[in-house]
Amino acid sequence: MIREVKAEVKKNDQMSSSTLEDETPMPPLNRSVYKKLPVWDFEDVYTQDAPPKHMTCARSLRNNKDDWFKEAFLPNIRLFMHKDNINMSEWNRLSHFTSPFGFMGLQYNDVMEAVKLIPIPKEPLIVPKPGSDGCVSCAVVGLGGILNGSKMGKEIDAHDYVFRMNGALIKGHEEDVGTRTSVYVHTAHSITSSRGSLKKYGYTSIPDDKGIKHVMFAEGIRDYQWMTGLLKKERVAAGQYRNSRPWTYYNDHFDERRFYVLHPDFLRYIRNRFLRSQHLNGRFWAIVRPTNGAFTIFTALHVCDIVSAYGFMTEDYRNYNNYYYDTDKTHVIFFINHDYNLERDTWKKLHNTKVMKLYQKTGTGEQKKP
Template structure:
């Protein structure tokens, strides 16, 4: 049975609980509050008749929490919350982390402006979003104009657009990343024209606090200083955002939201395996579910589809590989099946190619392929 609960920020707890070790668990631990999440007041009431929130699909209605707490900031975490979240592995919580290592940066995160997105003036009152993954299905798709016609465009990871505008568009409204992905994308995608993270004027940046390195990254970013510890020591985070970093447009996804996405939509059987602690949805999956919570209509492009073997791993690769490489930290097939189900249930529209290499389905039934469905940046 699905459960919810209100914020615990007024709860009192004076000291952090003892640090749990991942070594103590051979599979995903199940706490009696595993499926309990903080929720916020409704960030935006919608009158959009097309809104996915109006879905009558019973399974989706039962699982979907329209008011799930999306963002972490200094005002919605205290010692009680720290202790609760310390029962979950990263990025879903803080198992193995020391309080001071994480809270030094969390205490710097200002309360973000919500709702994240608003209907466009003069529009139909709906928030229409495109979420663009990086799969090879987009190469030659000529979907660029359709993507850019949405009110907002979400991208993640190595979001190369220059030279590929005809297929993937050139607008980015929301960019989702980790410290790992924003640092490694130049190395993996530099030869395809990647120079920096998208930096459209007014862009919103959203970070997934994947590991302890992300909290060190956040500290340096929020202070405007070099990273003081971890994998990215001495790097200057603000130089990675093309001059568009703005504290009022920078968001940190909440651990409850990340865990909710995993538990209710993408709970892999691999969480029972010995390597359970590294298993999590892809950055593309988290981005798509973020869009489902802040938009009324969502179209997904460049996500995994049934015929993924026809295409290259990434749209920047012009030839298909003999086989697609899957990494054990993600359950790509589970995600593929979820995108198809959400498409079939009219929750989102998934871009899918027709049998013709140059053809495509009508706008009413789009598709997609894997966000990071093979090699390169394993995020």
């Protein structure tokens, strides 16, 4: 059970130079010392930004009246980490949490080399379309086999913004999954592994729409090493991706003005308030985290007014292949680091409370009405 602590708004990100000189990085905590997730007094305290501007969309999910959602949802939670909002005090606080929720066990210099390169976002991740009523609609497209034969492509493309993650294979599946991508969410592993694992399905690269925005989060040190190479336009100097050229994975569309890195506080908030798995009480606690798709859904829920999710786990997931691009009969694979049952139940809960719309089918293939 999370110890309830009132979330605080940090008014000043910058510390005085004299204070910075006095502080030093705390010694890295060894996560192997803990037999289950350690819970600190400040576990449920998150950095928040200034209150959002007045919303003009009456249909916005922010106006949802469900008690559970209103209690958990923080509309002004800090979404992105960049070079000006991680100082020594923040480093020491976040060093109590394992990746991707903090910096536990990581070396200050290794991580901060990358963090100090992350650009300050020049604009919000999404903005209302000209001539709209102020409401921003977003589709989040997962990889679930439920989309095979769904013919949801046109509906997906009709949204103002389309979020995708991981392999995001589109070619040959446009009728079911759409053609557009506005925001692509990834880790170093997901963007690199897709080239090999999906090659047999015709995959060649991530979506390359003009003006696409790239959102990354760090699972561990390899992601910070990747970011260092990416933002310096140099080969990765060390680690798993040593000698890789990260910018080549972005189809010449990489632009640091459209590159965002999810803040560890935002990721921990999602885990703690919406997807807190019982697996965190076991010996594998340190690798348990929400899926990339889950982080993408919640990113959309915090920047969009109206969200529809497609290709995510539903109650009848056993009726479908693991992925929509599978050509042979497959089954959903449950990996130990994700709690798929919890995510399935959470998507249904968000759907039933009208926070978002979840694409579902009945046993006969008919779409359920929201």
